[in-house]
Amino acid sequence: GESVGLHLPTLSVQEGDNSIINCAYSNSASDYFIWYKQESGKGPQFIIDIRSNMDKRQGQRVTVLLNKTVKHLSLQIAATQPGDSAVYFCAENSGGSNYKLTFGKGTLLTVNP
């Protein structure tokens, strides 16, 4: 079947390099943001989240940065591995207490060994 990776921005990196995936969000009132990873043939998988009262949050090998001034979100992956190859989506909660997530279209990350 047709891959969800078609028509997407792509990022190609060498194994061991750091990756930075960017996302512009649309609603200045959004208060919660999430990054998801989707491997081929699978459902999206939670990576890391951040609330709007923070600028940075770190997980294991991943860091999310939030710049509310320019409505920009980034995901940094340290020491990228072949298993990191996937489509990465950002999502914003623009519904306040109604929890309405709006997803970006995604970026296809390819890690070359």
Add this chain to the structure above:
Amino acid sequence: EAQVTQNPRYLITVTGKKLTVTCSQNMNHEYMSWYRQDPGLGLRQIYYSMNVEVTDKGDVPEGYKVSRKEKRNFPLILESPSPNQTSLYFCASSSFPKGELFFGEGSRLTVL
């Protein structure tokens, strides 16, 4: 194991033949939601439910129905499927408010 289970995973059907895609979660989550994923359009929300007997439209609800009679189940119903409903469908659930959204493995539907 915490999971969201969808069935069927793959289905080919014909225009007008009613079908139901089931979704079940074992995490006692209040919030459940259906999305469709199409190339170039990303994930778009169809319907969501904040709790039992509480459902609401998402961004693309036309042609779909849902019900939430029990907390764990949230079936998606296509009363009269049409070819433009050919898509990859995902069910997701979350604790409320704003817990991590867990996704099922997806159901690929083709309407001929």
